[in-house]
Amino acid sequence: MAKKLMKGCEAIGEAAIRAGCRLFFGYPITPQNEIPEYLSQRMPQVGGTFVQAESEVAASNMIYGAAGAGERVFTSSSSPGISLMQEAVSYLAGAELPAVIVNIMRAGPGLGGILPSQADYLQATKGGGHGDFNAIVLAPWSVQEAADLVADAFDLADFYRNPVYVLGDGLVGQMMEPVEFRDERQPIRPLEPKTWASTGWKKDRPRAVINSLYLDADTLERHNVDLQAKFATIRRDEVRWQGYHLDGDYDVLIIAYGTVARVCLTAVEELREKGINAAILRPISLYPFPYQALREAAQKASAVLVVELSAGQMVQDVHLALQGSRPVHFLGRTGGNLVSPEEAAAKVADVLEGRSVEVRHA
Amino acid sequence: MQHDMIIAGFGGQGALLIGKMLAYAGMHQGKEVSWLPSYGPEMRGGTANCTVVISDRPVGSPVIKTPRALLALNLPSLDKFEDLVRPGGVILVNTSLVNREAHRTDLKIVKVAANDIANDLGNPRGANMVALGAFVGATGVVDLCEVEALVRETFARKPALVEANLTALFAGFAAVGGAMADDVAATPVGNS
Amino acid sequence: MPDRTQAVFGYPSALRDVTTHYCPGCTHGVIHRMVAEVLDELGVRSRTVGVAPVGCAVLAYDYFNADMQQASHGRAPAVATGIKRARPDLVVFTYQGDGDLASIGMSEILHCANRGEKVTVVFVNNAIYGMTGGQMAPTTMPGQVTTTSPLGRDVRLAGEPIRMAEMLCTLRTPAFVARGAVHRPLHAVRTKDLLRRAFTYQVEDRCFSMVEILSTCPTNWGLPPQEACDWVEQTMVPYFPLGIFKTPDGSDRAPRPVW
Structure with a gap:
């Protein structure tokens, strides 16, 4: 299929349809309204269903019901709405239901603002809802990658029977870029029929009960042990990242994800023209986080710089990865202000010339 | 080679549309492109604007703080982005709505009275196409023929609009001398 | 001599043959059985998915012999919406108590009904939070003593009990909305008829349906089962009148201005 210029939000909606998703439940919130708007038009064209729910609380529980009935389903929202969905995300994880949740992050806390942000990193990667669980978190840096990751997210959700976030910042949702949808796409994991789904019991299989309640302590603990084993598999098999200039020499290793990584890449190209060697490691899966790759990449660097549109969230995982083996510096903007390539380049210079203060946690 | 530009004006002047058409034309020429609408603190101050990047290589930052080209459709846009x-x-200054001279001397200032030209053509709503034609003429960020094809495609169902818009587009292009100055507003992007 | 015995009463196939956790004298069991009988009689058990609530009926997924989903507190109508929209061929019902449906889940039930989702809601109203130990519910009667209204429900502070059936029938969207009870055999027979009608409307793809059923809670009311049944008759029925409030064929019952 030829390339088409699309807004990130629209590409996300189209990618979901092409991944075989025929059900969308959502509630309006800026800056992701183009997703429900697009699907309200597109779903009926492909025999799918679009429902504008009465709230994010309801939308997230609608995807629970539809996922439990064995169908591919997704919802999208932005930060405050995602907070309202945390209950359902915990239930999805507890009941082992596959669902995709797109979060086009905006600035917080509270009502915050509609401008781009990456301040939901901890909410997405460290649970957000109650209980011991993790959602897979994929962070696109372009419109094309947003479309690709949405497709992969459905496969991963089905394969692991677990909620998967596609975590985009407002830029990825709002900007237009060329995008190409592959016509013949194969699932990235072997997917089996959903015999566990509640689709009416004809006694040809065990009765399907979609549930996360285990009143007996030992039974519940066994359930949790099983879940943890699944998360361990995810941590082993689903790490995604990309490196830029990691093959050569570099003094500073930049860690950034989403569109911020693109800003940093521009900064790095300009720095390298001036003879300043910097490289980038871009986590694509935020859960599981590429701890090992980061540790290895940091060995060549004298310092590590984390750049985020937050007050410093992913930097906690960078500290976990490096365990103090390299000084960690941080550049973050909040409230919807963006990091510019010039700012990122200046920060690298500051790090190299001793003007930047190392960030420490505890 | 990378072209990056900010297109700015009052809401309704067509800044976002002009930006989209530049991005489309760039894409049709086989370039990598990104289009980012005013979505951030720069929205404040009465301007609607977008950032367009057209590049031979995958677009790095879609956020451009210091663009290589600016289309200022109104005074607040010039005030805000000139420096x-x-x-x-x-x-490129739309002198129909900007009543001061640009003060920069270290770059090329091009003027077009987009609204006046459109009015003279009897097509006041075509000011955005005049500005687009002039911008293409002044910067050479895309080929005029790609924009022409785009206009024909966009208004395929309304032939009258095709002609009116093309007339405006060409008038704008001619008004700035139609110099396909590919060496202006473009600098190489690194060699790594 | 040929065997002329004929089974005239048995266990519904839509009910699992297990001991429930419900308290002695509680009428949840009767309501479970009636729902199961209706699923059998309509022949839809094998394409039914039930949604269990949070509340005393949280374990309903262990009792109905059908595919089940367990919803978070109050969200059963949203979960049911998801199931039904995903698989319109399924018969989907929720089974919810008054705290679940009329308090935390008020938004979900109202919008589910207003969208006209083709699902059936079995709403068990016993005027109290049972599972959590007898706290005040939105349907707790004026003056009724609960663990969080120790001096009796003060309507000046807690408002009057919410009449869900009446509230839903103000919606313009076609629906079947009725209220029954099970504290007397005659009421139980009528209520089963309401349930049959409610599920039939869904099977025929006609409309949303809800049957509110007044139920007892001897444990938390502090009454022996027989007196609990009398309390339903004397205290609840006058405030929560029994009958059909709305059918998809009936005229709309939009409230009229008083002047």
């Missing part, structure tokens, strides 16, 4: 344009770049 940010890179030395050696291009500023």
Whole structure:
């Protein structure tokens, strides 16, 4: 299929349809309204269903019901709405239901603002809802990658029977870029029929009960042990990242994800023209986080710089990865202000010339 | 080679549309492109604007703080972005709605009275196409023929609009001398 | 001599043959059985998915012999919406108590009904939070003593009990909305008829349906089962009148201005 210029939000909606998703439940919130708007038009064209729910609380529980009935389903929202969905995300994880949740992050806390942000990193990667669980978190840096990751997210959700976030910042949702949808796409994991789904019991299989309640302590603990084993598999098999200039020499290793990584890449190209060697490691899966790759990449660097549109969230995982083996510096903007390539380049210079203060946690 | 530009004006002047058409034309020429609408603190101050990047290589930052070219459709846009344009770049000023001279001397200033030209053509709503034609003429960020094809495609069902818009587009292009100055407003992007 | 015995009463196939956790004298069991009988009689058990609530009926997924989903507190109508929209061929019902449906889940039930989702809601109203130990519910009667209204429900502070059936029938969207009870055999027979009608409307793809059923809670009311049944008759029925409030064929019952 030829390339088409699309807004990130629209590409996300189209990618979901092409991944075989025929059900969308959502509630309006800026800056992701183009997703429900697009699907309200597109779903009926492909025999799918679009429902504008009465709230994010309801939308997230609608995807629970539809996922439990064995169908591919997704919802999208932005930060405050995602907070309202945390209950359902915990239930999805507890009941082992596959669902995709797109979060086009905006600035917080509270009502915050509609401008781009990456301040939901901890909410997405460290649970957000109650209980011991993790959602897979994929962070696109372009419109094309947003479309690709949405497709992969459905496969991963089905394969692991677990909620998967596609975590985009407002830029990825709002900007237009060329995008190409592959016509013949194969699932990235072997997917089996959903015999566990509640689709009416004809006694040809065990009765399907979609549930996360285990009143007996030992039974519940066994359930949790099983879940943890699944998360361990995810941590082993689903790490995604990309490196830029990691093959050569570099003094500073930049860690950034989403569109911020693109800003940093521009900064790095300009720095390298001036003879300043910097490289980038871009986590694509935020859960599981590429701890090992980061540790290895940091060995060549004298310092590590984390750049985020937050007050410093992913930097906690960078500290976990490096365990103090390299000084960690941080550049973050909040409230919807963006990091510019010039700012990122200046920060690298500051790090190299001793003007930047190392960030420490505890 | 990378072209990056900010297109700015009042809401309704067509800044976002002009930006989209540049991005489309760039894409049709086989370039990598990104289009980012005013979505951030720069929205404040009465301007709607977008950032367009057209590049031979995958687009790095879609956020451009110091663009190589600026289309200022109104005065607030010139006030806001004039100082940010890179030395050696291009500023196209819509003199119909900007009543001061640009003060920058380290770059190329091009003027077009887009609204007046459109009015003279009897097509006041075509001012955005005049501005688009002039911007293409002043910067050479895309080929005029690609924009022409795009206009024909966009208004395929309304032939009258095709002609009116093309007339405006060409008038704008001619008004700035139609110099396909590919060396202006473009600088190489690194060699790594 | 040929065997002329004929089974005239048995266990519904839509009910699992297990001991429930419900308290002695509680009428949840009767309501479970009636729902199961209706699923059998309509022949839809094998394409039914039930949604269990949070509340005393949280374990309903262990009792109905059908595919089940367990919803978070109050969200059963949203979960049911998801199931039904995903698989319109399924018969989907929720089974919810008054705290679940009329308090935390008020938004979900109202919008589910207003969208006209083709699902059936079995709403068990016993005027109290049972599972959590007898706290005040939105349907707790004026003056009724609960663990969080130790001096009796003060309507000046807690408002009057919410009449869900009446509230839903103000919606313009076609629906079947009725209220029954099970504290007397005659009421139980009528209520089963309401349930049959409610599920039939869904099977025929006609409309949303809800049957509110007044139920007892001897444990938390502090009454022996027989007196609990009398309390339903004397205290609840006058405030929560029994009958059909709305059918998809009936005229709309939009409230009229008083002047």
